[in-house]
Amino acid sequence: MAFFSKLKDKLFKSSSKLDEGLEAIVEDGGEETAAVAVESVAVEQPVPAVVEVEAAPVAEDKAPVEAPKSGIFARLTGQNQSGPVVKRVLDDDMLEQLEELLIASDMGVDTALRVTANIAEGRLGRRVSSQEIKEILATEVARIMETVARPMPLYPSKPQVVLVVGVNGSGKTTTIGKLASQFRSAGKSVVIAAGDTFRAAAVEQLQVWGERAGVPVLTAPEGSDPASLAYDAMTKAEAEGADLLMIDTAGRLQNRQDLMEELSKIVRVIRKKNPDAPHNTLLVLDATTGQNAISQVETFQKLADVSGLVMTKLDGTAKGGILVSLADKIGLPIHAIGVGEQIDDLQPFDPEEFAAALIGLDQK
Numbered sequence: 001m002a003f004f005s006k007l008k009d010k011l012f013k014s015s016s017k018l019d020e021g022l023e024a025i026v027e028d029g030g031e032e033t034a035a036v037a038v039e040s041v042a043v044e045q046p047v048p049a050v051v052e053v054e055a056a057p058v059a060e061d062k063a064p065v066e067a068p069k070s071g072i073f074a075r076l077t078g079q080n081q082s083g084p085v086v087k088r089v090l091d092d093d094m095l096e097q098l099e100e101l102l103i104a105s106d107m108g109v110d111t112a113l114r115v116t117a118n119i120a121e122g123r124l125g126r127r128v129s130s131q132e133i134k135e136i137l138a139t140e141v142a143r144i145m146e147t148v149a150r151p152m153p154l155y156p157s158k159p160q161v162v163l164v165v166g167v168n169g170s171g172k173t174t175t176i177g178k179l180a181s182q183f184r185s186a187g188k189s190v191v192i193a194a195g196d197t198f199r200a201a202a203v204e205q206l207q208v209w210g211e212r213a214g215v216p217v218l219t220a221p222e223g224s225d226p227a228s229l230a231y232d233a234m235t236k237a238e239a240e241g242a243d244l245l246m247i248d249t250a251g252r253l254q255n256r257q258d259l260m261e262e263l264s265k266i267v268r269v270i271r272k273k274n275p276d277a278p279h280n281t282l283l284v285l286d287a288t289t290g291q292n293a294i295s296q297v298e299t300f301q302k303l304a305d306v307s308g309l310v311m312t313k314l315d316g317t318a319k320g321g322i323l324v325s326l327a328d329k330i331g332l333p334i335h336a337i338g339v340g341e342q343i344d345d346l347q348p349f350d351p352e353e354f355a356a357a358l359i360g361l362d363q364k
């Protein structure tokens with residue numbers, strides 16, 4: 001419960017935009033009707049984790065199949081409505097308005113069209129209230145997101161190497177700090193390598209996060225070879241029997257060729273120590289960049305073998321729909337979302353909670 005409220009509060013900007021937009025669409029051309037009583041069904045949801053706690057074998061490299069979750073909307077709609085309700089006939093005009101609203105929330109044109117087509121299916125001509133259309137939309141969004149919501153897999157390999165990539169300012173350092181703290185809380189030993197050796201400020205910031213998380217941060221002189229630091233970090237993590245090695249990397253997309261060479265050299269060097277490394281390549285994306293996140297994913301997929309995403313800065317953005325677009329178009333696993341600048345502001349990605357928060361469905 002607390003988890004949901006926090007997410008909804010933090011996604012306030014997105015939800016208020018979609019929430020108000022949907023209400024305005026139903027009001028526009030809707031008519032008052034007598035309310036129908038709805039039976040309340042309370043279903044408690046388990047809170048998922050950012051990382052898998054159970055180890056999975058490296059060779060299989062498959063995310064575990066999660067049991068389907070019971071409907072959150074039964075819980076969300078657990079109320080007896082009273083008083084007249086405005087309903088509008090779901091017709092082409094209304095669908096067009098819905099499409100525009102979804103595009104404005106950064107869902108992207110293709111995804112917005114697909115979502116509205118699914119909403120229309122079997123419902124054209126029916127009269128719907130704003131609460132009903134929110135529930136239908138939330139179900140559609142959750143359905144798309146379910147295929148990508150997966151905690152970061154943990155493997156028995158010691159150390160499990162996690163390469164963290166993304167453009168400057170996307171939140172790599174902060175995410176590494178938050179993840180390191182969560183791993184530590186789960187009883188894992190962690191080593192961090194400050195692989196963006198070209199920016200002294202980036203290294204210092206990572207050291208601050210390392211201190212907060214209680215995790216050692218390996219650094220190298222400014223301008224030195226990040227691959228050599230990664231090799232030394234691998235040696236240290238192996239010697240110490242660390243569970244995880246997280247490697248920060250530079251994010252200078254301005255010089256793509258250099259960055260590609262730098263990343264592939266890091267991978268080459270750590271594979272000398274463990275041919276299966278890196279076990280995860282996390283791409284950190286800033287949600288406030290909206291549709292631009294799609295092209296960042298495509299670029300980084302060419303630079304590195306991206307295995308999963310972390311979406312930061314979902315607090316205070318009206319662009320939460322980009323996650324739906326990413327799930328629909330790219331389909332990479334979304335391991336976690338950043339909802340603030342504090343160490344505990346990294347949350348597991350739960351499709352139903354996210355959909356409800358994005359659309360502004362009230363929790364009753």
Ligand SMILES: Nc1nc2c(ncn2[C@@H]2O[C@H](COP(=O)(O)OP(=O)(O)OP(=O)(O)O)[C@@H](O)[C@H]2O)c(=O)[nH]1
Nearest residue numbers: 168169170171172173174202312313338339340341
């Ligand atoms: N509101 C909010 N701010 C965040 C979040 N994640 C990161 N930030 C902020 O975003 C800014 C950039 O984050 P960094 O972690 O430094 O990003 P980076 O990708 O490491 O950037 P460089 O160090 O420039 O490579 C910082 O001011 C962070 O506090 C988040 O989930 N929510």
